[in-house]
Structure formats: C-alpha cells, structure tokens
Amino acid sequence: MRWNFMTFASSRQNAEHDQSNTPKAPPLAGPSPVGSPSAAFATTSQDAPIRLHPAATEDPLPARMREHVTVVFAAGQIDETATACARLLKGYNSSAFLWTTLGACHAHRRAFNDALTCFNRARELAPTAPDAYAGMAGVYVQQGKPDAAESHFRTTIGLDPSNVVALNNFANFLTGCGRSDEAAALLKSAMGHAPGNAIVVYNLANALRQLGNTAEAKRYYAQALSLQPDLPEARFNYGQLLCSDQEFEAAAPQFDRLVEANPDDDRARAYKLHIMAKLNDFGWVQEYQAHRRHLGLRGTAVAPFTTLAMEDNPDLLRVRTQAYADTVIIPPLRKPADPIRPASRPERLRIGYFSADFHCHATMFLLGGVLRAHDTSRFDIHAFSYGPQRDDAQRALVQNSVGHFHEAFGLSDQALVDLAKAQNLDIAVDLKGYTGRSRSSIFAQRLAPVQISYLGYPGTMGSPSIDYLITDSVVSPAGTERHFEESLIRMPHSYQPNDPERKVAPRQFTRSDCGLPEDGFIFCCFNNSYKITPREFDIWMPLLTEVEGSVLWLLSSGPASEANLRREAEARGVAAERLVFADRMTQDEHLARQKVADLFLDTFAVNAHTTGSDALWAGLPVLTLPGQQFAARVGASLLNAVNLPELIATDEADYKARALHLAQDPSALMALRSKLNVNRRTAPLFDAKSYTRSLEDAFDAVFDHWKADQPKTHVTVSAAPQPRKAGRAGKKVPFAAA
Secondary structure, eight states: OOOOOOOOOOOHHHHTTTTTTOOOOOOOOOOOOOOOOOOOOOOSSSOOOOOOGGGGOOSSOHHHHHHHHHHHEEEOHHHHHHHHHHHHHHHHHTTTTHHHHHHHHHHHHOHHHHHHHHHHHHHHHTTTTTTTHHHHHHHHHHOHHHHHHHHHHHHHHHOOTTHHHHHHHHHHHHHEEEEEEEEEEHHHEEEOOOOOOOOHHHHHHHHHTTTTTTHHHHHHHHHHHHHHHTTTTHHHHHHHHHHHTOOOOHHHHHHHHHHHOOOOHHHHHHHHHHHHHTTTTTTTHHHHHTTTTTTTTTOOOOGGGGGTTTTTOHHHHHHHHHHHHHHHHHOSSSSSOOOOOOOOOOEEEEEEEEEEEEESHHHHHHHHHHHHOTTTTTEEEEEOOOOOOSSSSSHHHHHHHEEEEEOOOOOHHHHHHHHHHHHTTEEHHHHHHSSSTOOOOGGGGGGSSEEEEEEESOOOOOTTTTEEEEEEETTTTTTTTGGOEEEEEEEEEOOOOOOOOOOOOOOOOOOOGOOOOSOOOEEEESGGGGGGOHHHHHHHHHHHHTTOOEEEEOOOOOHHHHHHHHHHHHHHHHHHHHGEOOOOHOOOOOHGGGGGSSEEEESSOOOOOOHHHHHHHTOOOOOOOSSGGGSSSHHHHHHHHHGGGGGOSSSSHHHHHHHHHHHOOHHHHHHHHHHHHHHHHHHHHGGGHHHHHHHHHHHHHHHHHHHHHHOOEEEEEOOOOOOOTTTTTTTTEEEEEE
C-alpha cells in the first residue's frame, strides 16, 4: 500500500489541478478480494508535483531550491530526494518544508520512527501548517494505530478545512475502519470543494458500495470515469460491482478497456474471461488458451474463482491460488501470540462460523440442518454475519439455531477480528473462501487456534492461515493431497451437508407451466451458465439429435447468454428452439418444478454443487463425469452419498452412452427414479443429524491435535455413531490419521 504522507496543497490548488493531482489509484494491498473495493489515496507525492501549503511561503528555503526538491520527489526519486533534503538542512535547518519532505521519504521507505522524528521537527517549526500532521496520520495508519491516525487527520483538517487531499485520505481511513457513512459525508464535502476531482468521486463510490448503496455507487463510479477515463481501479471496481448485480453485459466493456490499456493486467483479463463464460461466449476458450500458462502468475494475481471452470487442472489451480493468497491474505505486522493450550477439552468447544450468506443463499440451504443439529451441550456455536442484513426464513433459522449471532455488517476487518477474538473461539470456520464478499484475509490474524475452510469455496485457499479443508475421499481421493495447502478432513460420505427439512412447494408443475413440449425427453441442466463450456455442448447437442423430440432445459442467465447458446446449438446442427430456458423463481418452487425433467446433465470442470443436491432432493437423477479438481468431483461425491453409483460415468463416451440409455429406456429411468426416491430418505446425503455428529467428531479431532501440540495431519472421520454424554471432556472421537 502506498499512503500519501504529504498534502502540501490547499483546496484551491487541488481544484485548479484536479487532473494532474490524481494518481493511477494503486490498490490497498494487491488485487481486491472479490466484492471488496480498493481505495485510492489522493497524493501529491510521486504521481504529481508537490504544491506548497500557503503557510510554507514563510519557509526560509529559497523558492528555486523548493522547486528542485519538489521535482525530484514528484519523479519518484525517493533516495535522491532524501539526500538533497539532508544536504540542504545543513544550511536551512529551520525549514519545515525540508523536514516534512524528508519525513515523507522515510515513510515511503517504511522507516516510520525516522519519519515521525522529521514530522515532529516540522511541526515544531510550523505548528499551523497541516502537512506534518497529515504525514504523521499516514504513518500511524501504517503502524496500525488508528486512534493516533484519526487525531492527526482531524488536526490536519482543522488547520485546513478545505484541503481536498486530507479530506479524501481521512475518508479512506474511515472506510477502512468500517465507518463508511462518515467517510461518505467527508467525501461529499470534498466534492463541494473540488467537484472535478475524479479520485474523490471514485472513493465516494467505494464508500457507498461498502454501505450497500450499489445504485448510487455505480453512478459515482461512472462519474469518476467520465472525469478521468484512465483510472484503472475505478473501472475495475465498477466492473466488479456490475458483475455482483448480474449486469454482465454492462460489465464486459469495463474489463475490455482495462485489457486493451494494459494487456498484462491478468486480473482484468480473468474477469473478462469469466464474463465471457457467464454470457456463454465460447470465444473465451481461445483467449484463455493463449494466456493460461502465465495468467495470474506474472505479478498480477487473479481471483481463483474466475478461472475455475476454464480448466480442470488442480496443480495449476493451486499455484494460481497461492499467488492470489500471497496478495490478499496479508500476514499482520505483528505475529499473533500463540494461544495457551488447555490441559483438557473445554466442556463446550467454541465454534465460529464466518459468512456473508446467513440468508436465503445456497450455502444456508445446505448448512441449515447442521446448525439445527449441533450438540449444544458440547459445542457453543457462534455465527459472524458480515453480509447485508436481510429478513428471510434462512436468516431466522440461523439466528434461532446458534447460541450467538454476531451482526458484523459494516465492521472493518480489524473490528471483525477484534469481535471474533473477544469470543475466545476454539475453531474458526470460513464459509466463504474466495467467493463474493470474501473476507478471508481476516484469518491471517488467527481468529482461533484451529482455522478451517468449509463449504463455500471448492478448493484450496493456498494460505498457511487456513489449517484444514473439509472434504471427502471422493472429491479428494488418496494421492491428491499435493493439490492443497491445508491438511484434509475427509468426511465419511460427502463433504457436503444437506437439510432434510427443506420445503418443496406443493404445486404440481406441468410441462406447459414450464414452457416445455408435452412429449419428448427432457434433458436438464440448472447449473450456473459459466459452467457450460464447448466440452459439454459437444456431447449434449448430439444427444438431442439422437433422441428424437428431446429438449435441453436450462436456467436463464439473460438474453445474451440465451442467444449465444442458441447460436452454438445451431452451429452443431440443433434447432435453437430445442433449448428451453427457465426463469428464476423461489427456492421451494424451483425444487418442485424439477420433477418435470427426466435427467439432469452435470457439467464437467465445475460440477453442480447445491444445484446437484437440489435435483436429487427433488427426485431428479443427476448424471455426472468426475474430473481431477475438487470442483469437478462434487457430483460423484453426492451420488456416492445417495447410493447411486450407476450415475457416475467413467469418461465422455460413457457419459453420453448412459444418458442415451436412460433417454431410450423408460423402464430403466423409472427404476432409477424409484431408487432415488427411497434413497433420498435413507441414504447418508440427506441425514443431517449423522452428518453433524461426524462434523463434530472432526472438530474434536483437530482440536485434540492442536491441544496436544501435535503436527497437523490429514484426518479421516469414521461414520460409526458414538454414544455421547453431555459435557464430557476429552472424549475419544472416531477418526484415523490418513
């Protein structure tokens, strides 16, 4: 992160020099996590010439010398500037300008104590000039001293209330502290002084986005780009926000422009490719192949989720993910103190689940049964909700099921860390991973002795801050351990829990209700559009050709996606109308309508996850082909846990042959559906209580490893039920080191 350690500018000068006085908006700490905007700090150092505060006109340093120092510093020549200041101070020791500039040089080199010494000397010489106070505020931010930083920001603004640079930087500090409402007010004040300052407008958009005001945030991002089109962070964050709001067609040009301006911007290219995949523009294949070897590996890391469906290559995925983790999950300046290991297991292990999705969301459709079934005599369950507050049935389920529901929306990372640490957790569980609204960086500060990645992201986190990943022997069979940074916890059946109390709407859907033909076989795939690639289409379209009257029923992802898929069908000799698109509806009705379909065709590199369980719970058979990476083996895990191995294909030819057989043999399909209808009530996949006992056994196992100061190891949890006594500490749990 670069911080502006010098303001040196009055608001009038900033207003006159808006375009020259705005940087290229460096990110705070590498690529922004998904859904997290990065701020730009308005600066006059390096990116633009220093402009002196009016109080500096009384400085004893001659104007020509000030100008020389200014030019060298603005050119980014920090060492040369420091040398010049040290030399000039021999003759002009009472120059506040020189002391402030030298302090800024030390701060840029992270010599913070030397910087503070210089800034303090400048403050003594010019106590009413704001520049030294602004520099000190920046240093205190870097040192993790928010109270001191805020005090010096306020002093700076008190001395120069219309200083746009100081207002902007203070606002960014407040946004980082989770005080985005205060930040937005400051930035609007700054806009009043400098309405043409693109950096201020951009940061106002960031603050509004953090507040959940996405409509207004988009308006200000667009305004910032109209003022300064070459502001890459504004364009990137604008594109991200459009993606979050499912406005992919509007987002695409933002990333196109970023890649055109900088072909080496892998972060933007990854988003561009992901949007192409979301819109089913299969042109992404050629572009991905041209860049795959270096994408995310040459200095600009990429969010792993953006390329997950583009290649089933777990070795490459781990390398990319580790590169991303190195830029996003930043270790704290001070290593957290090691927690004291207890002599025995606490009566109740304190488990903390962290998510932005404690509402009607795919993760909660799966996890709800676990939260209800936890043994509260042995486990004290905490939920930390940092997503927007929503009033729905799933949120109520969570609030009624856990012992402690912590509302954390709007909290800064540090405030969330402080809240979590105050609960003295034994195990912290990240339910998001690298997905939307991720805050996985907080785990670098060690929220609990044991930290686990679970359910939200299907793969390694690539970070030593995560100790374990919950998986199973199908998605992560023996021999795949090298694909993961974490030690593996292998659950007995499937890693995925399910809630057997999920409601299916009583409505009996007909084919006509769904826009489907009255006759003919209905192949179905309700997976997210980005998972559908040419590889699947090259099998699915011949199936439609060979099964007369059949159709493919897909979930609509908008007009552009539908048009692209219809065009791809026609290119393979299939009439466009044989693709039928389903509109989105409530979860219970979506489950009910799936009974109309005959066979769910899974995708390959990224299988159906919650979507697959949806289909099975609704009684719809799912045909899958397992691949290599975690995300490509989930379908097989689900089918194994529901005792339907006959729906797991061995290769593409077998996948097509099994689909063709079921489409042409009604009795075979009927027998399969009957078996599924029995198994979904008796098989392990939908047995939330047994699953929760196994999960609790896993928690006990890894906590015991830590308590005994044993090195981490892979753990395989047994399915054998164990009798329990409430509050029994130190109980042996059924697991074996893998």
